[in-house]
Amino acid sequence: MDTLFGVPVAALIGQVLIGLINGSFYSLMSLGLAIIFGLLHVVNFAHGVQYMLGALVAWVLLDTWGINYWWALLIAPVVVGLSGLAIERFFLRHLYHLDHVYALLLTVGMGILIEGLVKFKFGIGGQPYPNPMSGGVDLSVTFVPWYRLWVIGVALVVSLGTWYFIDRTKLGAYLRAANENPNLVRTFGVNVPRMLMLTYAFAVALAGFSGVMAAPIYQVSPYMGSNLIIVVFAVVVIGGMGSILGSILTGFGLGVIEGLTKVFYPEGASVVIFVVMILMLAVRPSGLFGRQP
Amino acid sequence: MSSMLYKYLWWLLVGLVLLLAPLVVYPLFMIKILCAALLAASVNFLVGYAGLLSFGHAMFFGSAGYITGYVLKTWTGDGLIGILAGVLVSAAIGWVTGLLAIRRQGVYFSMITLAFAQVIYFLALRLPFTGGEDGLQNVPRPSFLGLVETTDHQSLYFVVLAIVGLGFWFIWRIVNSPFGQVLTAIRDNEPRAMSLGYRVNRYKLIAFTLSAAIAGLAGSVKVIAFGLATLTDVGWGTSGDALLICIVGGMQTLWGPLIGAVLVIALEHMLVSVPELVQIVQGLVFVLVVMLFRKGIVGQWLAWWKSRQSSTHLPPATSEH
Numbered sequence: 116m117d118t119l120f121g122v123p124v125a126a127l128i129g130q131v132l133i134g135l136i137n138g139s140f141y142s143l144m145s146l147g148l149a150i151i152f153g154l155l156h157v158v159n160f161a162h163g164v165q166y167m168l169g170a171l172v173a174w175v176l177l178d179t180w181g182i183n184y185w186w187a188l189l190i191a192p193v194v195v196g197l198s199g200l201a202i203e204r205f206f207l208r209h210l211y212h213l214d215h216v217y218a219l220l221l222t223v224g225m226g227i228l229i230e231g232l233v234k235f236k237f238g239i240g241g242q243p244y245p246n247p248m249s250g251g252v253d254l255s256v257t258f259v260p261w262y263r264l265w266v267i268g269v270a271l272v273v274s275l276g277t278w279y280f281i282d283r284t285k286l287g288a289y290l291r292a293a294n295e296n297p298n299l300v301r302t303f304g305v306n307v308p309r310m311l312m313l314t315y316a317f318a319v320a321l322a323g324f325s326g327v328m329a330a331p332i333y334q335v336s337p338y339m340g341s342n343l344i345i346v347v348f349a350v351v352v353i354g355g356m357g358s359i360l361g362s363i364l365t366g367f368g369l370g371v372i373e374g375l376t377k378v379f380y381p382e383g384a385s386v387v388i389f390v391v392m393i394l395m396l397a398v399r400p401s402g403l404f405g406r407q408p
Numbered sequence: 409m410s411s412m413l414y415k416y417l418w419w420l421l422v423g424l425v426l427l428l429a430p431l432v433v434y435p436l437f438m439i440k441i442l443c444a445a446l447l448a449a450s451v452n453f454l455v456g457y458a459g460l461l462s463f464g465h466a467m468f469f470g471s472a473g474y475i476t477g478y479v480l481k482t483w484t485g486d487g488l489i490g491i492l493a494g495v496l497v498s499a500a501i502g503w504v505t506g507l508l509a510i511r512r513q514g515v516y517f518s519m520i521t522l523a524f525a526q527v528i529y530f531l532a533l534r535l536p537f538t539g540g541e542d543g544l545q546n547v548p549r550p551s552f553l554g555l556v557e558t559t560d561h562q563s564l565y566f567v568v569l570a571i572v573g574l575g576f577w578f579i580w581r582i583v584n585s586p587f588g589q590v591l592t593a594i595r596d597n598e599p600r601a602m603s604l605g606y607r608v609n610r611y612k613l614i615a616f617t618l619s620a621a622i623a624g625l626a627g628s629v630k631v632i633a634f635g636l637a638t639l640t641d642v643g644w645g646t647s648g649d650a651l652l653i654c655i656v657g658g659m660q661t662l663w664g665p666l667i668g669a670v671l672v673i674a675l676e677h678m679l680v681s682v683p684e685l686v687q688i689v690q691g692l693v694f695v696l697v698v699m700l701f702r703k704g705i706v707g708q709w710l711a712w713w714k715s716r717q718s719s720t721h722l723p724p725a726t727s728e729h
Contacts, residue, residue, distance in 0.1 A: 158515040206699060213702070216461055219515065220655065221698045227648060228691025235684045341644070345526045348519040352512070389527045393508060396520070400511035 122378050125257040130374040136263055136332065138370020139270030140166075142363045143325040144347040146274050147318040149356040150281070154294050154314045157207065157218040161226035163344025164233075165319045167337060168195045169326025171233060174242055174335045184247035188327050195323025200316040207315065208308065226341075234337045241334030266328050273324070274363045281359055290314065349392045354403050361404025422663065426569055435565035436633065437677065442572040443630040445669035447646075448653035450622035453579050456660035457588060458615040459595030461518045463647050464505070464525030465623045470642025471528055472498035472624030473631040477544035478537050480632070487550030487558065487632055491571070494628035495621050501528070502620020503613070510612045525647060532642045543638035547631055558632070568629055575625050580662055582618065591615055652690060655697050658704025667705050 118124060144162060151159045159165075172194050173187035182190070202225060210218040251260035281287040293300045293307050301307045326340075333339055354365030369388050376387040383390070395402060429438050447469050454460045472494035480490045509520040532538045539545070549558045558564040582588050594601040594608050602608050631637045640646065649672065657668025675693070679686045697704065703711060 152515070158519065206695070209699065215514070216455075217698055217702060219461075219518070220651070221695060223648065223651070224691055224694030224698055226691075227687060227694055231685075231687030231689075231691050235688055345522055345644070349523040349526075352516055352519050352523065386527055386530050389523050392520070392523055396508040396511050402512075 120379075127375075127378055128254070128257045130378045131371055132257075132259060132263060132267075132374070133377070134371040134374020135267050135367065136370070137373060138367035139267050140325055140329060140343065140366075141347055141350045141370050142274050142366025143270055143321060144343065145351045145354065145356075145362040145366050146277060146359060147321040147325075148347065148351055149359055149362045150277070150318045150321075151315055152356045154290060155207070155211075155218070155311055156215055157222065159315075159318070160219060160222040160344075161202075161229065162222075162319075162322050163340030163342075163347070164226040164229045165195055165199065165322040165340070166326040166329070166343060167233070167335075167340030168198065168229065169323030170244070170330040170333075170335045170339060171237070171326070172323070173327040173330050174244055177244070178242075184245075184327070184331070187330075188324070191327045192320040192324040195326070196316045196320030199319025200312060202319075203312045203315040208312070211311075230337055230341065237337065239337055241336035241339075244330035244335050246331045262331060266332070269328065270325075273321070274366075277321070278359045278363065346388055349388050352392050352402060353388075353395045355401065357402075358404040365403060418663065422666070423573070426573075430562060430565050435561040437673075439565060439568045439629075439633045441666075441669045441673045442568055443626045443633070444649065444653060444673055445666040446572045446575045446626035446629070447623050448650045448657070448665035448669055449576060449579055450619045450626065451647075451650045452654045452657075452659055452661075452665050453583065453622070454615060454619040455654065457583050457595065458591045458612060458619075460510075460612065460616060462521045462616075462619070463518050463644075463651070464521030464523075464528075465619075465650055466642050466644065466646035467505070467525040467528035468498040468502055468620040468623035469627035469630070469646055469650075470532060470637070470639075471501055471627070473627035473637040473641050474532060474538050474544060476628040477547040477631045477635075477637040480547050480550050481544065485548065485550050486554070487552045487567075490550055490632065491625065491628040494631075495624045498624025498627065499617055499621035502617045502624075506613050506616035506620070510609055510616065522644070522647075525642070525644065529639065529642045529644075532639055538637075541639065543636065543641075544631075545636055547635040547637070549635065550632060564633060568633060571625065571629055575622050576662070576666075579622065583662070587611070587614075649690075652694055652697075655702075655704055656693065658707030658710075661704065661706040661710060664704050664706040671705070 120127075144166065148159060148162055151157060151162075169191045172191035173184065176182040176187045176190060177184070206221055206225070207218055210221060246260070246262050248260070248262040248265060251258055251262075252264070253259075281290055289300065289305055289310065293305065293310055297307050329339065350365055350369050351362070353369065354361050356362065369391065372391065373384055373387055377384040426438075426442075447465065450468075451462060451465050454462055474494075475497045476490040476494035479493045480487070484490065505521070505524045509517055509524065512520060533540060549564065551557045552567060556563065556567060558567055590601065590606055590611055593604075594606065594611055598608055627641060630641070653665055653668035653672050655668070656671055657664030657666065672690075672693075675689060676686055679689060701708065
């Protein structure tokens, strides 16, 4: 069996795999957006920039101190998460009592500012990041690098873990309760403002984590975040931010659809997700897992 | 003194300043400000009076520019036809994208407009007539109805001023019309407007399409003046600039976009020798305004004026209009 639907099987599997990789990032990013939106009612327009920061921190760690990928996978999310903590504590928190538009605009401004600072300090060129896992597995039809499998596996574990934490644990229950009725949760003695701060920091750290994982696959460049985030927004529109599991599924699914489009109609690959978004808006405006319009 | 008279006074004052401006300021620089102001005004109209926050207005600005540029390069030397073509196309894009985007609300609406703008960006990069990475260059300066030539900067400036002035007047008329009142009602309380029997989505769609047409007008004028339509015009940065201008000048104010454009464009001009600082300064201004200065310059001034008036007249007027 060398061809399927008139395409070489190797190409098909290869593109599905690339689709799953892209889907991993769509998944992790839309998950983070959904968490922040669920609790803070803010769409974090800086999410792409924070993803880029994760990759950048990993690159700086390696370039300046020779700290390798595995340590970066731990350190970079902490650094990016702390920056998120500061943004929530000193900026976002003071805007909750206003129209949600202002918090959203703040994340837009923060994104522009951080991206500008990164461009100023590191230039606009991309930097390669070495692959931490050489070699791969030969599946007779195609060759699969270990690192790609690692990314897909980790993305699955992390996103499902996050879903489990929010949907199945006691702390997660507090989060969901605070989403429904923050004042009531406060009367039970839960420190809701701190919870909001930590939630934002966690989701931002998740973006940073995705950035580190992306560094060896894509180049580390100031634009990597803004290129990704618009696609992720379309993913979020398709899936809806109402369900964590829904975000994960939509992310992976759209990644695969994008990969398959590359096989069958390469020209359309860069817009296929937007086309799906348009179809979804026309047929089912509330999105796959959406509850509200 | 009626507040209406004050408003006309403002029109007169702003008009006078703008008429005299080319005596002291380079006309092309003023044109840049006027185009940015009109684009920001179209965004401001939508977010300020209809409550729809668009992140994709660059798609109307840019695509109208491409169309106008193409028409002037290949078909005709008449600026009016060029502008008309650009505005029509951007209004059509606005109608189609609006039809889909208004099916979702709030943040989803913003994300959808951003995604649509990205699609238009791809099209501008790929379609055969847009010139890809280079864009459309050397678009000839048109004449208008065979009466007015725009080859020298001075006369071009007055043509642009007339068109942009018309755009501002148009927005002002919409906002102060019964239609505008309904839009404001929808913004403030959509369920109530719906229960009063207004077809909310139709109003939103009309507002979105009008706003797209005005953004397109700004884009067409920009291409006529600078002879250049590029990917930057359709890029996210252009939409971001328009938003920045809106909040600096003051949302929900008529003249906010103009004042904001003067400041933001002047700021960018001052930083022209250190381009790598532009984005940092833009981001800083963005954050500072959102944190500390939410009403914007004109909004702040209006608030101050109101409080001054209500403190001199007794008893304090609670609602003037």
